[in-house]
Amino acid sequence: MVKRRRGALLAFGFALAAALLPSGGARAQTTVTIATVNNGDMVVMQRLSSRFEQQNPNIRLRWVVLEENVLRQRVTTDIATRAGQFDILTIGNYEVPIWAKQGWLAAFDNLPAGYDAEDILPTVRTGISHEGKLYALPFYAESAMTYYRTDLLQRAGISMPERPTYAQIREIAEKITDKNNQVYGLCLRGKPGWGENMGFVTPLVTAFGGQWFDSQWRTKIDTPEWRRAIAWYSDALRQFGPPGATSNGFNENLALYAGGRCGIWVDATVAAGLLFDPKQSQVADRVGFAPMPTGDFAGGPTWLWSWNLAIPATSKQQEAARAFATWATSKEYIQLVAQENGWVAVPPGTRRSTYDNPEYQKAAPFASFVLRAITEANPTASTREPRPYTGAQFVGIPEFQGIGTQVGQTIASTLTGTGVEQALRGAQSATERAMRQAGYPK
Template structure:
């Protein structure tokens, strides 16, 4: 029997939540934001260093600055580093950065803490931006508790199943139009060894709340499990959660890639590109890389919706989006940059200069109506849009949830909790402990969160 919850006052909880976001910074040395903030006709933008963002950086001076006279100073960092620096500057409202790349995980939390500038007024005054063109799940995921918009997506993604059509044809295998996980496991067993050194499927096993826990949580959802029930009781020791985790761990151990406990998105991408796996369940954004000119598997892949068990859909929802810091000295000019970087005109610019397969897609309905884009991304574009539009962040499973999120739980504490749980499950994938042991430890970790939130 569990002991009664020791509930803290709401104000204390809010402080604890902000502290959780800043926790990665405590171990470092920081004496305040360096340098002067933006002002006048200058903006400071802090963003992640993925290829589509660095392409934006290259195009900004010759197009945005030339058109508006607004100079943009970019700070570009790897994902973990940029998240730490953003939380540092925004939580303290230091105002060094006007705009930053945030995901649909952070934006509702930051909005709740008053760290972001609402965008409703700008959207209403800028009909050319066409906010209604932004896919509904994206709009909803970037909306705060107060119903206001706090972010605009740069690109969006869901998850789906990628497979080698040529390998399936040679083995006489057929991918169902809407596969279940049980069917996928059977196909993985059949495809295992179809070619020398080829395994049946690649699934992430690398520890991390955004690595292993992203695909695994979608499996948990569709198997009927949840991290927390509507009353914030931890449910990692429930039969459904254990069944899903045993399934995932068993599948990757029996028919998954070698070194699975250290394989994340990048490793699975390499395995698929190099012909080492017949299937891969992961982000829809991977398709553009697999189908790019020069890819060894270009034209050889088929795509199917995220596998299900007890739900109609199970794909996740993710976006890198732009947020404007509440303390920005230049919010009006910041909006001009955000609306340019997330607008239809920017997509046209990328299509004209770098090819339509490089367009930051997954956010606007009009993208999927462009003939040039549909032609270049024919193999996966429709499946990607369907996956995004069928995502249900507020209702991803079979029971009510206390917080939004498909592949995460939308609370500040999840970064720490999800990473610690992923380490336990990765150890089970590596064979160092059983799934039962991993989940027993994980349940204890989650119960600490339950004690903070029960009764709210």
């Protein structure tokens, strides 16, 4: 039965890919160059892509796999200069609408019926659309949650609140930290970058009542709200976090938690499938989860991120690129991952059919929690004071890549001795200067 299902899956994949290639397409081999991030799900995609090449012998895939910050720099430079090095870009829902508006991306028009674009969760689909058209296809999507070690909390005689606050997270982290045994109460992103440490810091600041800019585009970093948020972050990580936190981004903290070194980790929901997978996690049977912590302001914009496959308008291999992007984001690809690695390991957050599948529900105890977090995510909600931009863990303007990364470096310095007030004064000044040079307010 398994062999018949796998054969049918491969046959469908061949038909799906072939439908996207020109009729009687060229027999010469076409090379499609793919830029992607070194996250676990993308590593699986690269490994399984040999199936696609078997089905499409006229297409050869060339992979450029990069660390997250480097990937963002490379693909941004490439597309802005129209260098045309890549045929497929792995980019987020931050870049897609901005780059589509610039005319830098090819639209995904006329997708085959078998792809079932309507199966993509509405919040995810909206984030990668511009003027009603899809300009990328989602590989996985995420909101955010709190992971914690149930055994460590039980040993300390405490329990995780149903909806924890940041103050409670700090108290719990203090009680479960055991540095002598290299168990750290709290792991958070410390690596500088607009999508690394600032991906966590921006919603943290929102929870403390802060924001990047007011309704007139005046910079609001050197404020009491930012000072309270960064003081919490810096103090908690220095006291209860692992050494060298400024080197730890998503992947590094994932490895620490899966290796039994973290008591609490607040980060993306996509990590759940990896942490609950006994093949990849030493603590798979001891993982609890709760919502992202709250501060003194609730109801603000909520974390929503997706990693997507997009085709630059400069690509000379657009039909072949469409064939691969469609294959790698299809329902059939998700089933292939389930057959190879188990349902708990499939790329999450993109399709309703994944969450409707009883096998996934059985394998992933977090499934309904994550589905609700993503479907209810509202990155356009207001901060405590009105704001002129959208985004929960980023500011939806082109200039944010540079501004966010520069501020991220300043925030990281608070983990190695720079005072919070000094750091925020510097961040305020640098951001004001960057915004003036960019012509804000517009």
